[in-house]
Amino acid sequence: MEVLPDVYSLPVDTGAFMGTYPPNVYLVKGERVAIVDTGYGDEAALSVRRQQLADLGVTRAAFIIITHHHTDHRAGAEALRSATGAQVLAHVLEKGLSRDDSTPIPADTWIEDEPVLDLGNLHLKLLHMPGHSPGHLCVLVQERGILFSGDQVLGVGTTAIEPVRGNMAQHIASLERLLTLDISIVLPAHGPPIHQPRRKLQELIEHRRAREQQVLALVGRGVTTVEDLLPEVYPELEPRLVDMARGQLGSHLAKLEQEGKVVARDGRYSLS
Ligand SMILES: [Zn+2]
Incomplete structure (x- = not known):
């Protein structure tokens, strides 16, 4: 499903997902291809996504970026890597982290800074935006101002900041940093696109500050x-x-x- 020119969503109907929105998997089709997050790893979801890749004519991808270690973002990584030959990237602070009984991210490359991935005509800047998890990444399509926000900013509601691996101060600092960037639209890992990023970011910061005062x-x-x-x-x-x-x-x-x-x-x- 094309959500913007050269940007696709690979939706899978997962039924009820904790009463909220299922994980979004995005694909950027530049001269080379990148995939942002991988969804769940069950065969039903994976076969739908393999078919979507085939329908888009994608047989190879250069990069699979995992925003953070939570199962719904990384469980499909091995299968999508096998299907596309892509290298899997995640932030080094997510290394070894897993939740429940799940396995950690199978990254080929652990990034420590904020590299720019070259898709030829498009460039993806990986942004370290901790808060929801220590090595959470957001991804900015530099030529278009499209931000893949992972779980840092959700399409609806506010993201969970757990006390063990989450960090509220970092989360607010990341929101404030996002406000300084040139972002035209936010494509979150859960829920619909955000067409007024500045307003949304300001609302989220205000919400956290008000809660803190309360x-x-x-x-x-x-x-x-x-x-x-x-x-x-x-x-x-x-x-x-x-x-x-x-x-x-x-x-x-x-x-x-x-x-x-x-x-x-x-x-x-x-x-x-
Ligand atoms: Zn998460």
């Missing part, structure tokens, strides 16, 4: 634990989202603690 104010009023903060911050939370919400609060509190605004003792927070 948490700080609640702690100041004597709401001292994550469990007590949960119903105050998320009054109408669906049960299946409780763990995620706990993680978000944990990430906000970790940032505030690092900045010396709160202190933690035995799982209780207070203003410093």
